[in-house]
Amino acid sequence: MFERPASGERAVLVQLDLNQGALDERLSELRLLAVSAGASVEAVIGGRRAKPDPALFAGRGKVDEIAEVLRVHDADLVIFNHALSPAQQRNLERSLECRVIDRTALILDIFAQRARSHEGKLQVELAQLDHLSTRLVRGWTHLERQKGGIGLRGPGETQLETDRRLLGTRVKTLKERLARIEKQRRVRRRGRLGRGVLSVSLVGYTNAGKSTLFNALTKAGAYAADQLFATLDTTSRRLYVGEGGNVVLSDTVGFIRDLPHSLVAAFHSTLEETASADLLLHVVDAASEDREAQVDAVNRVLVEIGAGDVPQIMVMNKIDLTQAEAAVNRDEYGKIDRVFLSARTGEGLSLLRDALAEAARASAAAPEDPAGSSPNLTDIDPIQT
Ligand SMILES: Nc1nc2c(ncn2[C@@H]2O[C@H](COP(=O)(O)OP(=O)(O)OP(=O)(O)O)[C@@H](O)[C@H]2O)c(=O)[nH]1
DSSP states (O other): OOOOOTTTTTEEEEEEEOSOOOHHHHHHHHHHHHHHHTTTTEEEEEOOOOBBTTBBBSHHHHHHHHHHHHHTTTTOOOEESOOOOOOHHHHHHHHHHHHHHHHEHHHHHHHHHHHHHHHHHHHHHHHHHHHHTOOOOOOGGGGTTOOOTTTTTTOOHHHHHHHHHHHHHHHHHHHHHHHHHHHOOOOOOHHHOOOOOEEEEEEEEEESSSSHHHHHHOOOOOOOOSSSSSOOOOOOEEEEOGGOOEEEEOOOOOBTOOOHHHHHTTHHHHHHHHHHOOOEEEEETOTTTTHHHHHHHHHHHHHHHHHHTSSSSEEEEHHHHHHHOOOEOOOOOOOOEEEEEEEOOOHHHHHHHHHHHHHHHHHHHHHHHHSOOOOOOOOOOOOOO
């Protein structure tokens, strides 16, 4: 139902300078996103505008330029590194006679390809339907092909009304199923997480190295790849960290700037685990020139999902690519707030283990919640050993 760039689709990327800054990083990120979605990038078109054109996003001259580049490269897909309104997208497709998608659709597509668990798939579908629902207007009936036709259409209904009705029914079903799964998860997790176990979630910008670090710490074989959003489903492992005892470590979905709102909403129950963790390991690609903007983007999403107040240790990863040495930094109260390491070479990994042990000891020493259940108890998926 959702329009996905088929593998090997020949794409032209378009990014306009609208004074947002970090243009090079944004563009290389778009490239990586496009490749992650399975497209081959044939050309990149830049440009400058004070503000987007209401009808076409780009100016008429720019649209003509895109048409010419499409022709020269025999490309069949245009990807804008921006959020297009439904009308802009439709007008561009008419004008260019080719499929046009925006950044949100591209990210949703990658999520759709990566989702493995039942819950992940339902969440992605919900986000896609949300995106699609704004695009259901006359002459824009994506669901046409999907519908069987005879027997499905209600009496006197227009195509558009039928589409809306089908969409509404599906959204309701998805929400009900997700609510059921969430409830089951809560019950399971309550039984599983013993007292005195520190729950730690890995968070970070996509490609920062979360899965590599998760594997290095747990030797678990989580899927690490030089692709964006390789990890979509939360995986949790119990980890013995020496004298401090046990922690439960969870690898989670990577964040990205301008994360589509529909995705944040759909992934709410998965992200909620992050919000209820005792400690976040915020993994940063220390070798990226874009790292400060990435840290900000991650922190913004954390606030959005209610995890803004969870204590963090910043893990400056990939020091093998920088001049930095393995080290630990403490804040003014003597608490570890930064660890420099390389998940790939293992340099500095023992410092992080020690930091986790220290956090686990501090948490075990903290006074118990009189109600008997800590508000910080994390929802965890089954612990695979
Ligand atoms: N040089 C170097 N590369 C690293 C290091 N850690 C991870 N990488 C590489 O960075 C890329 C991304 O790593 P992942 O572990 O998949 O990153 P992630 O944060 O889980 O990515 P998402 O699933 O997109 O959120 C892979 O190519 C890793 O091999 C490191 O310490 N040094």
